[in-house]
Amino acid sequence: MVKLTIDNKPVEVAEGTTILKAARQAGINIPTLCYFELDGMKFENKPGGCRVCVVEVEGRKNLAPACATDVMEGMVVHTHSARVINARKTVVELILSDHPNDCLQCSKSGDCELQTLAQKLGIREIPFKGEQSTYKKDSTLSVERDMDKCIMCRRCETMCNKIQSVGALSAVNRGFEAVVSPAFDQPLSESSCINCGQCVQVCPVGALSLVDNVADVMKAIADPTKTVVVQTAPAVRVALGEEFGMEPGSIVTGKMAAALRRLGFNYVFDTDWSADLTIMEEGTELLGRIGKVLGGDKTAKLPIFTSCCPGWVSFYEKNFPDMLEYPSTAKSPQQMFGAVAKNYFAEKIGVKREDMVVVSIMPCLAKKSEAAREEFKVNGNPDVDFSLSTRELAHMIKQCNLNLNDMPDEDFDSPLGESTGAAVIFGATGGVMEAAVRTAYEVFTKKKLDNIDFEVLRGFDGVKTATVDFAGTPINVAVVYGLNNARIIMEEVRDGNPRGFHAVEVMACPGGCIGGAGQPYHHGDSSIIRKRMEATYREDAGKPIRKSHENPSIIAIYKEYFGEPCGHKSHELLHTHYFDRSKKVEKE
Amino acid sequence: MATIKLSESKIKTIKDICKSFDNKSGEVINVLHQVQGAFGYLPAEVQEVVAMELNMPVAQVYGIVSFYSFFTMQPKGEHPISICLGTACYVRGAEKVLDEFKRQLNINVGETTKDGKFSLNCLRCVGACGLAPVVMVGDKVYGRLTPDNVKDIIAEYNN
Known part of the structure; x- marks a missing residue:
């Protein structure tokens, strides 16, 4: 064990602990930006690059990055001395000097770690003026990239390579031109990206974001010729509440069903049914x-x-x-639901396939790409028309001036709602x-x-x-x-x-x-x-x-429609096949 | 994902070089060094094959190629022109000579003319500071240059 003092508080931690972790153990919060840890998931991004976490160590000439400096016996650390705050401010001002000044329109506004930090430090002007880096905007069906906003924390790169071993993203070029990008500045859709979207989940700013389909869904709801059916994935009901200030782990199944009904969906069903x-x-x-x-x-x-x-x-x-x-x-539950809705259910209520719009609410960004797969379309009409994420549903509810907290508990509709x-x-x-x-x-x-x-x-x-x-x-x-x-x-x-x-x-x-x-x-x-x-x-x-x-x-639909699991009708609607999408080298 | 097209002999060269480093991803810089030695440059298809052979993401290979100025994705010209921008050459007007080369060849530093004849690069000191400013075309050294000499040097190789 190592004994040290942080902000006049005696602290004892195991050898090899960083100042950052020692401080956190002692209940002292040192702000970070590039550093990212998902405790218990072996995900640690520690490039020591942003310098936001600098602290003063007595007897040491330079300020030390807390995320990348191990504790030493007898160390005396100050995490918020005037010198530290001054340096931290300068660091954030420098980052902001090469960052677009468009918080009002940015999709990450209100949830942005850089914005939060700038507010916390009370930055009111940026004294450094100069060139700003600009890059081509790029998008897959799930992920949008606006690298003008990238702060080179490289969390996405660590996620993509170390945790997912997808290897679509890497830091490329050097100096002012350095940016995280697919090989040869290719579009992400042509890379090895599989649209898991975890790069978006860990991005501290708005450089990586989701493809927003809220407007498409609002348009479908407003169209009187369309019957709009919604399905909600299992993981949405245990997270949506967070967007409305509820405690993490709040279960909002009933309130969510009520909100969806008020948003104007004609049938509120459940992906749990197709699960x-x-x-x-x-x-x-x-x-x-x-x-x-x-x-x-x-x-x-x-x-x-x-x-x-x-x-x-x-x-x-x-x-x-x-x-x-x-x-x-x-098929996945999302696609099974889509196939059942546009065949069995559409027939049952006498609606033509083209007049039915199936929307899914998913905890996922890859579901957007899945819904667009050719094999899940009939004459160009997809089984699932739009896939919205939990965050998009929250935005949609807020846009319509509804508050999830005020919703009563309601049930899903029948027959595709029972689970x-x-x-x-x-x-x-x-x-x-x-x-x-x-x-x-x-x-x-x-x-x-x-x-x-x-x-x-x-x-x-x-x-x-x-x-x-x-x-x-x-x-x-x-x-x-x-x-x-x-x-x-x-x-x-x-x-x-x-x-x-x-x-x-x-x-x-x-x-x-x-x-x-x-x-x-x-x-x-x-x-x-x-x-x-x-x-x-x-x-x-x-x-x-x-x-x-x-x-x-489920018992009823097998009796009425499918016959038996893995039977003829199931194979037609509920099963799929896979494609070789690997990269190939061909001799010229 | 796309199909990568490359001649059989080039694929073999890359595979042999990778194999000589036991296909270890840790040796990627050495591998790229030798592959560039063999082909003169590192086009995208070549990097793709290197990545596959070393079992690493091509984005990372490209990250390395784009980071180090030694590596180039542009083929060198038949006559590579190198302009010294070391201190002595610089203070004696090397930049003006460089600008004149750029103007006459209509290319930037690191690029190659469309006909493949000339490529333009900068270097730091060739140990001939007494002749500053110095330009090399291939292995031949030209000294004490002014922008007026540029036209004649290019003409020498254009016949």
Whole structure:
């Protein structure tokens, strides 16, 4: 242990601790900008570049960056001396001197770490005038880049390379021209980007933002010829409240349904309903493959990988084109819902496909790109027309002068609104696997599960493995989030699957969809994501039905429409196929 | 994602160089150094193949190529022109000579003329300060230059 003094307070911390962390342990907050940590998720961006966290260390000539300086025995640190504040101000003034002065129009205004810092330091003018760097604006279907606003903190680069191993972004050029960019200044859409959007979630400023589709949805609602149907993903209900000042972990399912109705959506449905449908299809597919493998069929591939996460789907299409038979062919809940809404439901209410607009509310930015995939369109008309993120829904509610706090609790509409606890937990890492196990166990063994809470599949670890006893047949499962974790498992499976996994759940984002790129900004506070996770399991525990195959409306639609899981009609509407989207070298 | 097209012999050259460094991503700077030595420059397709061979993102390879001024993505001209901007040459008017080359060739520093004949680069001191300002064309050194000499030097290589 090392003893030191920070702001006259004696502090004792482990050797190798930085001044920043020592101060935080002692309840002293040193402001940071480039530094970013997602506690417990092995994400630490520490370039020591911005110098906002400088502190005065007695006996040391220069100010020290607290994020990158280890504590020493007897150190005396001052975090807010006049010299420190002066230096901090100058640092922020210099950053602002090469930053567009457009806070009023910036999508990040009010949620911007640079703006907050400038306000905190009381900066009222920028004494440094000079050239400003300008770059081409760029956009995929999910992510917008405006690098004029980039402050070179390089959080996005760390996220893209270290956590996701996507490698779309890198710092390029040098000096004043330095910027984070795809190779050769290509558009992001032509790079290895998979639209997970985690770069947006960690960007402190407005350099990386989402593609805003609120106006498209408002237009559809205003069009009297359109029937507008909305579906809301499991993770949205445990995060939306934060945008309205509620405590993280508040569950706002009923208030959200009420707000959506007041916004003018004709039918307020639930993606949880199609999550139950996903379990029926994916669970059946898993049992089918296990059966085939046990029966000696060499064409059947194990493990089966989940296919709900569109960032993950793009990732394996781009990086593992030789393993496209492994993932489940089941569409994601968003796309299953779209297909059911525009076929089954449109028929039922007598609305033509072209006159129905399906909107999804997602914790995700990749869902925007997923909805635009060609294979999810019929004659150019997509199953899901627009995908809005949790943040966009919050903006839409505010734009219409509604306050979520004032909403009554209302129910979803029938028939695509009824769901179980198994669907709710789709939002957290491990949830899809737990939901699948609850159903697959009972279908496979024809016995009731005594305890349906699979604690071993829960929690914040990036990689979890477990063996579930299916009445004498051991089923090996893995649950991962973060695409680098997924890459490691994929490579292990390619090398012969030595741990004998039968099923693997993959989510791209930290903690699963609850930490998605479309969720309210967490600014590195992982306790927010943890509270969303606790809320998810609370919502599950409070549901009267907690297994997908017991959802009465799911049972009914199989009886009325689909026949059986993985049957002919299911294959037509609820399953998909994958494409080799890898980069190829061709000889000229 | 796009398809990268490159001649078989170039692909082989890159693969051989990468292999000589055990395809280690940590050796990327050395690999790029040798690949540029072989081709004279590092076009995008070449960087793509280097990235694949070293199993690293091409964005990072490009990050390195765009950071170090030694690396270039422009092919060098048949006659590479290097203008010394070291202290002695600079104070004796090297910048005016450089401007005249830019004007006559209609290219900027780091670029190559459309016909591929000339490329323009700057360097710092060739150890001939007594002849300042100094220009090299290929291996040939020209000293004590004024902007008026530029036309004649270019004409020498244009026949």
